[in-house]
Amino acid sequence: MKKILIVFTGGTISMTNDDQTSKSVISNNESDLISKIGKRFHNFTLVPHLFSMKPSPSITPTDMLQIGQLIDSYLSSDEFVGAVVTHGTDTLEETAYFLDLYVQTKKPVVVTGSMRNFSELGYDGFSNLLSAILVASSDNSYNRGCLVVLNDEINSAIEVTKTHTLALDTFKSMEFGPLGIVDEQDVTYYRDSAKKKYHLTPSQLTAQVEIVKVVTGQNGDLIDFFVDSKKVQGIVLEGFGRGNVPPTMVPAIKRALDQGIKVVITSRCPKGRVRDTYGYEGGGYHLKQLGVLFAGDLSSQKARLKLMLALSQANTKVEKYFEF
Numbered sequence: 001m002k003k004i005l006i007v008f009t010g011g012t013i014s015m016t017n018d019d020q021t022s023k024s025v026i027s028n029n030e031s032d033l034i035s036k037i038g039k040r041f042h043n044f045t046l047v048p049h050l051f052s053m054k055p056s057p058s059i060t061p062t063d064m065l066q067i068g069q070l071i072d073s074y075l076s077s078d079e080f081v082g083a084v085v086t087h088g089t090d091t092l093e094e095t096a097y098f099l100d101l102y103v104q105t106k107k108p109v110v111v112t113g114s115m116r117n118f119s120e121l122g123y124d125g126f127s128n129l130l131s132a133i134l135v136a137s138s139d140n141s142y143n144r145g146c147l148v149v150l151n152d153e154i155n156s157a158i159e160v161t162k163t164h165t166l167a168l169d170t171f172k173s174m175e176f177g178p179l180g181i182v183d184e185q186d187v188t189y190y191r192d193s194a195k196k197k198y199h200l201t202p203s204q205l206t207a208q209v210e211i212v213k214v215v216t217g218q219n220g221d222l223i224d225f226f227v228d229s230k231k232v233q234g235i236v237l238e239g240f241g242r243g244n245v246p247p248t249m250v251p252a253i254k255r256a257l258d259q260g261i262k263v264v265i266t267s268r269c270p271k272g273r274v275r276d277t278y279g280y281e282g283g284g285y286h287l288k289q290l291g292v293l294f295a296g297d298l299s300s301q302k303a304r305l306k307l308m309l310a311l312s313q314a315n316t317k318v319e320k321y322f323e324f
C-alpha cells in the first residue's frame, strides 16, 4: 500500500486551551488527528513523523532546512506518494516557501495548519488536514512546487500569504487567486503558477540576512548597525511602492554594498513587483545602478529566505536568483 508522510511541527492545529488560563497551548493531539483522518483513506496509509511541537513563531530557518531534508529522505522511497506538513499559521508561508526552494522531490509537498484549536467549536484542523492529504495524494499535484492548503483552497507557496489574524480564509494569493480547490473528494486545479522555479540546496544555513522596513524620513542607522555587527551578509529592504527608499538611506546602502553585503529591495505593497522605474535619488533605478538586487513580487520575508539560501550555497552567483 502506498504511503503519505505527515510531518507534525506544531501550531494551533496541535493546540488546546490550557485548563488554568484558557489560552491556546501546544498539546499532543497528533494520534487523534491520524486515527480520525486515517480511517477515511483505504488506498494508502498515513505515516506520522513528529518533527517538533512548536508554536510557529519558534520555527527557525534551520528547522525548515531539516524538514526539507526529512521530506526528501522519506520521499526518495517509491512507497511514498507525497508529504503533508502541519504547521502554525503565523510563519507557515515562510516554511512553505523555503520548502518550495529547497526540496528536490517532484512529488506533492503540502503545508497545512488551522486557525482554531482542538478545544474550540469549529476546529478546522481535521478538515484542513483531510484536504491537504487529498491534495498530496492527487496525481495532478505533481511538479507544482510546495502547496499550501487550508479552507479547501490550494495555493502556491510562492504566491500565498497570511492576510488576516483571525479569519479561517486567511491564506490568500492576493494577486492571482488560488491554484485550485478541494471539493469533497475532488482536487481541482484552475491554473498553473506561472512563477519561475528556483532550486537552492545548501547543506547548512551559514548566512545571516536581516530585513529593514522602510519608513518616511528614515536614515541609515539600522543598516549601519547591521554592517558594523560584521555578522550580516545580506539585507532585505522593504521599500516604498515600486521599490524606492528615502535619499537619506542611500549613503548607508552604498556602504553596505561596498563591504560586500548583498542588498535586496522588496515593497511594502502587498501586490505587484518592484522595478527600476524611478530615477531620483533613492528611486529604484538609482538603487539598481548602485548594485541593489530586485526581488520581483516576493514579500520581504520570502526574499530574506531566498537570499539566505543563495548566500549559504557554495559557488552560487546570488544575482541569478534576483533577476526579474
Ligand SMILES: NC(=O)C[C@H](N)C(=O)O
Residues within 6 Å of the ligand: 010, 011, 012, 013, 054, 055, 056, 057, 087, 088, 089, 090, 091, 113, 114, 115, 116
Ligand atoms: N493559527 C496558528 O497556528 C497561529 C499560532 N500562533 C502559530 O503559528 O503557531
